[in-house]
Amino acid sequence: MSLPAGVQINAPITADYAKILTPEAMALVAKLHRAFEPRRQELLKARVARQARIDAGEMPDFLPETKSIREGDWKIAPLPKALERRRTEITGPVEAKMIINAYNSGADSYMTDFEDSNSPKWDNQIQGQVNLYKAIRRELSFKNEAGKEYKLNDKIATLQVRPRGWHLDEKHVLIDGQRVSGGVFDFALFLFHNAKEQIARGAGPFFYLPKMESHLEARLWNDIFVMAQNEIGLPQGTIKATVLIETILATFELEEILYELRQHSAGLNAGRWDYIFSCIKKFKRNKDFCLANRGAITMEVPFMRSYALSLVKACHKRGAPAIGGMSALIPIKNDPVANEKALAGIRHDKTRDANDGFDGGWVAHPGLVPIAAEEFQKVLGERPNQWEKQRDENFGPKDWLNFQPEQPITEAGVRNNINVGIHYLGSWLAGNGCVPIHNLMEDAATAEISRSQVWQWVVSPKGKLDDGRKVTADMVRAIIPEELAKVKATVTAQGEKTETYDQAAKIFEEMSLADSYPEFLTLPLYEAME
Numbered sequence: 234m235s236l237p238a239g240v241q242i243n244a245p246i247t248a249d250y251a252k253i254l255t256p257e258a259m260a261l262v263a264k265l266h267r268a269f270e271p272r273r274q275e276l277l278k279a280r281v282a283r284q285a286r287i288d289a290g291e292m293p294d295f296l297p298e299t300k301s302i303r304e305g306d307w308k309i310a311p312l313p314k315a316l317e318r319r320r321t322e323i324t325g326p327v328e329a330k331m332i333i334n335a336y337n338s339g340a341d342s343y344m345t346d347f348e349d350s351n352s353p354k355w356d357n358q359i360q361g362q363v364n365l366y367k368a369i370r371r372e373l374s375f376k377n378e379a380g381k382e383y384k385l386n387d388k389i390a391t392l393q394v395r396p397r398g399w400h401l402d403e404k405h406v407l408i409d410g411q412r413v414s415g416g417v418f419d420f421a422l423f424l425f426h427n428a429k430e431q432i433a434r435g436a437g438p439f440f441y442l443p444k445m446e447s448h449l450e451a452r453l454w455n456d457i458f459v460m461a462q463n464e465i466g467l468p469q470g471t472i473k474a475t476v477l478i479e480t481i482l483a484t485f486e487l488e489e490i491l492y493e494l495r496q497h498s499a500g501l502n503a504g505r506w507d508y509i510f511s512c513i514k515k516f517k518r519n520k521d522f523c524l525a526n527r528g529a530i531t532m533e534v535p536f537m538r539s540y541a542l543s544l545v546k547a548c549h550k551r552g553a554p555a556i557g558g559m560s561a562l563i564p565i566k567n568d569p570v571a572n573e574k575a576l577a578g579i580r581h582d583k584t585r586d587a588n589d590g591f592d593g594g595w596v597a598h599p600g601l602v603p604i605a606a607e608e609f610q611k612v613l614g615e616r617p618n619q620w621e622k623q624r625d626e627n628f629g630p631k632d633w634l635n636f637q638p639e640q641p642i643t644e645a646g647v648r649n650n651i652n653v654g655i656h657y658l659g660s661w662l663a664g665n666g667c668v669p670i671h672n673l674m675e676d677a678a679t680a681e682i683s684r685s686q687v688w689q690w691v692v693s694p695k696g697k698l699d700d701g702r703k704v705t706a707d708m709v710r711a712i713i714p715e716e717l718a719k720v721k722a723t724v725t726a727q728g729e730k731t732e733t734y735d736q737a738a739k740i741f742e743e744m745s746l747a748d749s750y751p752e753f754l755t756l757p758l759y760e761a762m763e
């Protein structure tokens with residue numbers, strides 16, 4: 234297959250993949266890479282430098298140089314009709330059956346995911362692009378092993394696409410000998426093949442942008458949008474993107490992020506799981522900071538609540554949608570009592586978000602769409618959104634950095650983190666990036682919390698169990714084989730292979746006991762995968 238000069242693909246290219254990896258589409262990838270890769274690398278270096286300053290005791294605050302943006306009178310550009318109603322947004326990995334089920338779920342919108350819920354194997358990435366290409370043209374179908382056929386309904390959800398974050402490379406694609414950004418690769422291929430088709434069908438190229446830490450990172454996406462629109466002949470402002478506020482540092486730049494993307498913004502989303510992970514990651518070496526068991530860090534604890542309400546306030550002040558995040562609760566089969574409890578938990582989550590002013594929220598599973606829809610209906614009635622609802626609290630650093638509760642930390646909590654971490658890593662290495670574990674949705678973001686808590690409880694003087702024992706490296710080393718055995722038994726009982734789980738346990742131990750904390754668990758995992 235012919236590729237533009239300087240472009241190399243070191244992975245299999247099937248006949249279907251060749252329809253995506255065309256010379257013209259790869260030329261766009263190469264153009265964006267050559268124009269913007271130096272800036273991506275600078276921004277990644279700036280993250281490392283900032284982390285070093287935080288490790289040395291610097292605390293984040295509002296940026297003095299962007300005061301005029303926070304105080305200025307501006308709004309984001311008007312949104313297309315297709316993005317006015319987003320009460321229910323279902324999310325999920327880019328597999329054919331799940332794409333069809335999500336599109337047909339009755340949700341207003343569907344965020345298809347190359348990120349947290351996707352394991353970025355070459356085949357997952359490119360087959361995902363093939364699936365979306367077909368789905369947008371209504372050519373996607375699927376038949377399961379029992380012969381059940383899946384097709385798209387007449388009425389389907391509005392598509393939004395989440396490319397990978399700035400930290401991830403696509404190692405199979407080299408441009409001038411250098412790895413391309415995973416996010417730029419996912420974005421450019423999708424946009425090149427589908428934007429005009431989506432517009433012709435009454436929607437548009439809509440994206441979700443993950444894990445950003447500053448408005449300068451948002452500016453990079455904006456500049457990429459501008460060049461990509463020019464390259465493929467789309468009017469400026471056609472692309473719309475919702476930014477996930479899922480790092481503690483981004484909370485200090487909510488309005489700046491909206492401002493950078495104001496021609497392309499579709500609002501902000503409260504990505505709670507990566508947010509908790511980011512709080513742990515950023516302040517993990519601060520002796521005063523140590524969060525309790527994962528289950529105790531709910532949306533109702535003060536630092537999470539102040540973040541969520543600040544996000545609604547910033548969005549509505551700027552005419553932008555505020556979209557709520559995802560509860561990890563999912564329907565539970567074969568246990569009606571536990572199922573009722575899980576569904577009540579979802580209802581509670583959506584009721585709170587709707588009353589707080591969010592315009593919609595995420596669900597993990599089609600069975601949860603009607604519940605989320607009902608709760609938003611109660612608050613919104615006939616209105617498609619509540620962009621007009623203004624909040625007037627003035628939360629700031631002392632609220633966002635008030636990291637409580639610190640207790641309980643229990644042996645069960647340590648074991649749960651180790652069990653979930655190994656289970657998720659093993660599944661990810663096998664190519665599945667979203668897994669039900671102990672009746673909860675687990676993806677890269679939730680697994681990051683688990684492995685980071687183990688690291689922090691070992692390192693922090695506050696990492697003590699409720700019975701007085703200190704969490705130590707020896708304790709973790711002793712628990713890992715016990716939890717690995719439990720994980721393997723569970724996976725075997727589900728009829729799946731366990732061959733990736735020993736490696737997962739090894740990587741988990743290395744990551745949670747290393748002196749130098751790996752910035753993302755997906756970085757060593759990605760190097761370990763083909």
Ligand SMILES: CC(=O)SCCNC(=O)CCNC(=O)[C@H](O)C(C)(C)COP(=O)(O)OP(=O)(O)OC[C@H]1O[C@@H](n2cnc3c(N)ncnc32)[C@H](O)[C@@H]1OP(=O)(O)O
Pocket residue numbers: 323324325326330331332334335346349350506507559563564596597598599667668669673674675676678679
């Ligand atoms: C922190 C964040 O980033 S959140 C965003 C990322 N996370 C996600 O997107 C979560 C996506 N959700 C999922 O992957 C799944 O719901 C899981 C893994 C949590 C649970 O999956 P399962 O145990 O297979 O669910 P279950 O067996 O109840 O599924 C029933 C049906 O619903 C489908 N389904 C479940 N979740 C989804 C979904 N999110 N999208 C589309 N279809 C779905 C299943 O494919 C299955 O279809 P079938 O009956 O036609 O075979």
Ligand SMILES: O=CC(=O)O
Pocket residue numbers: 349477479503504505506507508558559678
């Ligand atoms: O991407 C969402 C999150 O909660 O993380």
Ligand SMILES: [Mg+2]
Pocket residue numbers: 349443477479504506507678
């Ligand atoms: Mg996330």
